[in-house]
Amino acid sequence: MLNRVYRALTDFTGLIFPRLCAACGANLYEQEKVICTSCLYDFPLTRFKDLKNNMVAELFWGRVPVMYCTSWFYYLKDSKYQNIIHHLKYDGKQHIGLELGKIFGSELAKSSVSETNIIVPVPLHPKKQRNRGFNQSEIIARGMAESMDKKTVTRALARIRYSGSQVNRPRYERWENVEGIFRVTKPHLLAGRHILLVDDVVTTGSTLEACASEILKLQGTTVSIATLAVAKYGI
Numbered sequence: 001m002l003n004r005v006y007r008a009l010t011d012f013t014g015l016i017f018p019r020l021c022a023a024c025g026a027n028l029y030e031q032e033k034v035i036c037t038s039c040l041y042d043f044p045l046t047r048f049k050d051l052k053n054n055m056v057a058e059l060f061w062g063r064v065p066v067m068y069c070t071s072w073f074y075y076l077k078d079s080k081y082q083n084i085i086h087h088l089k090y091d092g093k094q095h096i097g098l099e100l101g102k103i104f105g106s107e108l109a110k111s112s113v114s115e116t117n118i119i120v121p122v123p124l125h126p127k128k129q130r131n132r133g134f135n136q137s138e139i140i141a142r143g144m145a146e147s148m149d150k151k152t153v154t155r156a157l158a159r160i161r162y163s164g165s166q167v168n169r170p171r172y173e174r175w176e177n178v179e180g181i182f183r184v185t186k187p188h189l190l191a192g193r194h195i196l197l198v199d200d201v202v203t204t205g206s207t208l209e210a211c212a213s214e215i216l217k218l219q220g221t222t223v224s225i226a227t228l229a230v231a232k233y234g235i
């Protein structure tokens, strides 16, 4: 009986707030979450989780020592999967980040990345976070933390310089001086830990590099990196 009431209610709210696939925009069936079965079937997974040498790791070679690097899917230009990140960042659909973070986290829980102690999302500049109302990396990190049974630390690292969006700029413009844009504000929360740095999309890696090198100034600290997506250009 309760089940039927619940189903009637979810169908009803579905009429008012239709649940749509974050990739293709089709209506979701009751058992589908965020992405429809058909889009999941073609999902551009990287399958990086147990590969020590992958295209994300290569971004940091010779720049900053990072233990493990992984991304869940390819951010392909002009593909429907690009919409997922767009909905999350610009339409404020936070549940997308939370659900996908949970799935990504449950995959990582079975990999070497689970050796990390705490999860630190890449912070936004306070002004940007106020404008957007939330930090998308923090939402993803929260979902991941739930599946990986780890704590998320959000107040230990701060972004002290404001910079615009990077995703839609041509690649050559995306190299910018990110030196000194982050500052560790609560070193005792990070020192001596193996930190999993989390971001939504990695493009050139310059932002994550700036974060990692700031954290690695603390003694006994190790950094690994996980992003929901990795930008793949030229295909």
Ligand SMILES: [Zn+2]
Pocket: 021, 022, 023, 024, 025, 026, 035, 036, 037, 038, 039, 040
């Ligand atoms: Zn779909």
